[in-house]
Amino acid sequence: MELVLETKNINKYFQKPVKFHVLKDISLGVKKGEFASIMGKSGSGKSTLLYILSTMDTDYSGELYLNNELVTGQKSQDLSRIRNKHIGFVFQFHYLLSEFSVLENVMLPAKKLAIKSHAEIEHDAMEKLKMLNIETLAHQRASRISGGEKQRVAIARALINNPSILMGDEPTGNLDSYNSENVFGIFKRLKEEKGLSLLVVTHDEDFAKRTDRIIQMEDGMIIN
């Protein structure tokens, strides 16, 4: 099966406050259409790893491949483009732009990509919102909707450019069980219906158990 994301011997050190080896020789791959989760205790390095995979953190050694293309060492301008086009990201806290409407929030990455026309982007954004059952909120201010709704909007935004992989940093960590279930359901559906690859960092064991694969981390190493 083809790999969407692959790392080879990734090492990372924290320099402050003391030199600390956070990630030790991480090599892993995420297959196309796979729903993987990373689990581990606080400080095991799982979030650090995720931010390296997301191309936002470039301070590491080793190699990172996205769609079999080497990402490591590219210019930050190009990395931004890669993030924009190929990676969808969902955070623990919703992280919407509060001054903008829900629809504008969802459209923003696509406008940045600037491949489609404004009308097409708006149509796509409405489609994504409909898929997540929040199309009625489209013209609300992002600051005026509930936490569960915000997270769904964030998922819609992550999907707007039809990314190769969706990453989540504890996307359900801040939600109640009903909304957590809802978000999990959405992820599951995306994998099954659209064949999307997902990589989610989580603390929630129930959540992780229902994914295709659990990557267990401890002290900066993958232990399974």
Next chain:
Amino acid sequence: MINWKVILNIARTHLLTKMKSTVTASLGVTFGIGAYITLVSFMTGLNEMLDSLILNQTPHIHLYNEIEPSQEQPVALYKDFEDAINVVRSVKPKQSQTKIHNALPILNYLKSDEKVKGATPQLRAQIFYLSGSIELGGNLVGVDVMEEARLYNLRDYIVKGTAEDLKNTENGILLGSGLAGKMSLAPGDRVQVSTVKGDVFPLKIVGIYQSGIADIDNIQSFANLKTVQRILGEANNYITDINVKLLTIEDAPTMANVLEKQFNITATDINEANAQFETGSNIRNLITYAVSITLLIVAGFGIYNILNMLIYEKMKDIAILKATGFSGRDVQLIFMSQAMIIGAVGGILGLIVGYVLSRMIDNVAFETEALPTITTYPINYNIWYYVIGISFALLSTFVAGWLPASKARRIDPVRIIRGT
């Protein structure tokens, strides 16, 4: 590659949702630019008025015969005393005439020169104004009044009567305003003048002349050149001064040198005569610019502060923009365009405020004895001040926005998102 529409849209939304800060920052610029425009228009207007007060009345080149001692005394030419030390005591000025030799040909020569805007003959005569048994010393200047009006704005200084009145009245006189006051005379009255030789002539007052400089107005009057020549009993080629106005004032020094050698005459140029004047103007301009730049720098700090605050408030937004694929440069451009919008809006408002304030000052009554032609404060509406104003507004907001915007560019999204 840069998607301006998206960037400007984000910048606009930021500005609109932070209306208070936006307005405060813009007002800072508006105030700075408005004050600059007002100040510079008013100051240069005042400068120009003061300049023209002197310069308009001053010829660019003044030709006359200087009364001076001979450079070489006769004894120096005597061969027998060649090696001796000659001491001549009580040296007297050279015996020469005050009239310019060959004045009329010189005038014609000057008038045909293409660099010359005009040349006017003058005859300065020492006279006494007679008022009952009182004799007031003074001088009477014989002029070609229409040429003086054309070249030296004489009309501006005729407070009663007109230049034409003088031209059409054979024995008319434009009396200095100080003299008119002292002798209680008005246009239509007659005044008697006496030459140094003692001949008395009655002249008809056709107007009052007020230069704004009391020392002149107390002694000087104008009459037609021919009238003064007749009073002195001289021929019509008797001319003591020739005033030359050039098309470009910068030619004055070189041309004065040439004329001096060519006609063996004394020629002073305007820079020589008014050197201190230039210095005064320069210093006033310097003060104007120093104050304006200070105002604009203060406005710049305001913008810097507000953008800095905005960026702290928007840390999370910046992180999220970067995480979803906006590059550091995009983020920098978002904040730079906010700064530039503030600068442009504030700047344009500043130009309008400056213009309105200038207009108001322009209409404030300003009447002074010294300046007969001025009724309101002078304002200089030079388009260049507006160009400089808006350029400075944009420049200062650019500089003020640059540091915060570069900071926004460098923000590491991972640190913000992870909260470390």
